[in-house]
Amino acid sequence: MDNINASSKQKATNDLISSVEISDLLSNCFLGDAEYILEVDRNNDDSYTFAFDRVRTISFTALSKNDAMSIIPTGSYWSYFLGWRDIFGVPIPTDNPEWLVLGIETALKHETRGAYLYLKALFLPLPLNDSILQKIEDFVNGLSYSVESKKIDRFNVAELRFRGSTVLDTSSKSISEYGFIESWIIHQACRRYKKGEILTFRTLAMKESQLSLRGKPHIIGKIKCISQSSAFQD
Numbered sequence: 001m002d003n004i005n006a007s008s009k010q011k012a013t014n015d016l017i018s019s020v021e022i023s024d025l026l027s028n029c030f031l032g033d034a035e036y037i038l039e040v041d042r043n044n045d046d047s048y049t050f051a052f053d054r055v056r057t058i059s060f061t062a063l064s065k066n067d068a069m070s071i072i073p074t075g076s077y078w079s080y081f082l083g084w085r086d087i088f089g090v091p092i093p094t095d096n097p098e099w100l101v102l103g104i105e106t107a108l109k110h111e112t113r114g115a116y117l118y119l120k121a122l123f124l125p126l127p128l129n130d131s132i133l134q135k136i137e138d139f140v141n142g143l144s145y146s147v148e149s150k151k152i153d154r155f156n157v158a159e160l161r162f163r164g165s166t167v168l169d170t171s172s173k174s175i176s177e178y179g180f181i182e183s184w185i186i187h188q189a190c191r192r193y194k195k196g197e198i199l200t201f202r203t204l205a206m207k208e209s210q211l212s213l214r215g216k217p218h219i220i221g222k223i224k225c226i227s228q229s230s231a232f233q234d
Helices: 019-030 065-069 130-141 154-163 175-194
Strands: 036-042 048-054 085-092 099-109 115-125 166-170 200-202 218-223
Touching (some): 019 115, 019 130, 036 065, 048 065, 085 175, 154 166, 166 175, 175 200, 175 218
Parallel strands (some): 200 218
Antiparallel strands (some): 036 115, 085 099, 099 115
16 A cells, blocks of 8 residues: 555645655655555555565564554544645654654545545654664655745744643644644754654644653644544544
8 A cells, every 4th residue: 555545646736746656655754764655545455454564574572553553543433534645754662762753644425425544654663863864854855845934933942942842732723834834843853853853743633642741852743723633632
C-alpha cells in the first residue's frame, strides 16, 4: 500500500501539497532509513487493514507490535476531519524512547458513506543522525508553503522557549489557512531534534487522547472547530 486509494487522490488547492503527496514524500525521504513501516487503510472488502512490516534490521532491539500500534487513534467517526491532516513525530516507547515515528494521519472520504482513517508511519531508530535531521528539513521544505512566524501567537513562542512545550489552539477554517502553523510546528521540532532533544510534535491532534502527554516535551496544533466536536472525544 504505497499510495492512498486512487479514488481519494485529489490535488490540494492553493499550491498546498495534498495528503497523498505527503504520504509519498514521507516514503521518499525516510523509507531508506526506517526499520519498520505501519500503514492503516481500507481494502476492497471495505475492512480496515493494518500492515506492520520490518523493512530492514538496524537496531539490536526489535520493536513490539503493541508499541507500534499504540500510535493509531481510536474512534469510528472521521467525517469531521475531512480536509485536515496530522503530520506527526512521536517517540516510543513513552519512557526511554528508542524510536522516533514520523507519519501522517488523515480522514479520507468513503465511496458510499462518511469517512475513514488513513495512516502511514515510519519508525526511525534513535539517536537521529545528521543525514536524517537534514531529511526532516528537506521534508518540511517540500510542503509548499512558508513559515509566517509573525502569525504565530507570541504566547506559544514564549511558552515553547521557556517550558519546552506548547499547544497552538487556532480558529483556522481550512488547511490552506492553517498551513503556515503546520510548517512552523515541524520546523520547531526539527530544531529541537538537532539539539538532541526528542519531543512529540503533532501538526493537528485528531483525538483528545493525543494531547495527554504527562509532562513530556511536545508541540501540538489544535483546531477549535474540531476540538469542540464529539468526534474529537470519540
